[in-house]
Amino acid sequence: MLNPQWLRTFATLAELGNFTRCAERLDLTQAAVSQHVQRLEERLGTLLIRRPRQLELTPAGLALLDYCAEVGTADQRLQQRLSSADVEQGEVSLITPGSIGLTLHRHLLDIQQAHPGLSIRHRFAPDTEVLQAVLENRFELGLVTLKPVDARLTVTRFAEEPLELVAPTGEVVNTWADLERLGFIDHPDGQAMAGRLLSRRFPGHPGAHALPCRGFTNQISLILEPVARGLGFSVLPRYARLAFSKPDAIQVVEGTPRVVDTLWLLHRAEWPLTARAETVLRRLQPHFALDN
Structure with missing residues (x-):
């Protein structure tokens, strides 16, 4: 050298x-x-x-x-x-599922505007990739929907996120026949999410796989666009719906029982979080209160 x-x-x-x-x-x-x-x-x-x-x-x-x-x-x-003790300067890296990531992103931009010395690196990824990225120290923070058990990780509850049945505004959705009439807008987790929610809301019916599929997209920010245009309904997490840019064109079909996922915050247990990561978390957490 x-x-x-x-x-x-x-x-x-x-x-x-x-x-x-x-x-x-x-x-x-x-x-x-x-x-x-x-x-x-x-x-x-x-x-x-x-x-x-x-x-x-x-x-x-x-x-x-x-x-x-x-x-x-x-x-x-x-x-x-x-420079882990520096609150105002340096990189903060986090990796999250796309649903909460959509809502997180605008809050992260607010934080970065308030702290221009911070560089925030944010990636969307499924649970398995989030877990691996944190364990391999490629990201300091991660969020997952399934709680991991690993001595190398500190795992804490970060937020709760209900699954929601979302339909076009003005549509009446009371029965299974209404769902069949509308048809399903699918996405990579669509069948699993719809299966969990609809089996509880409409017991005794064949399940989400039996509904006519009116479309599919793997871009989480686009799932509700066909719903807003009246082309079908979908089932997805609340934070994806909250981030949609046309809220007046869609409606949440309320019902019981609710299906609620917990989002778990991960970071390596062997060393403390950087001060700047703690600052970002402190600024984020009021927007994702567990009792919301």
């Missing part, structure tokens, strides 16, 4: 184009600057062409200058990641 002090000297020399000014900037002697460049050239070949009034970088010198920039950027990233 190349000596970091040599790299600092070379980058400063390339910036200033003068051995004397470089030595003054770095509080070194000119002999030390020349020695650092010599050590690099012993490893990498000729880096500089010395002319009376200027220095010219060779192709190897240009490549080394790019490397110096990459090392500097990597050092900044490392310092940012290690």
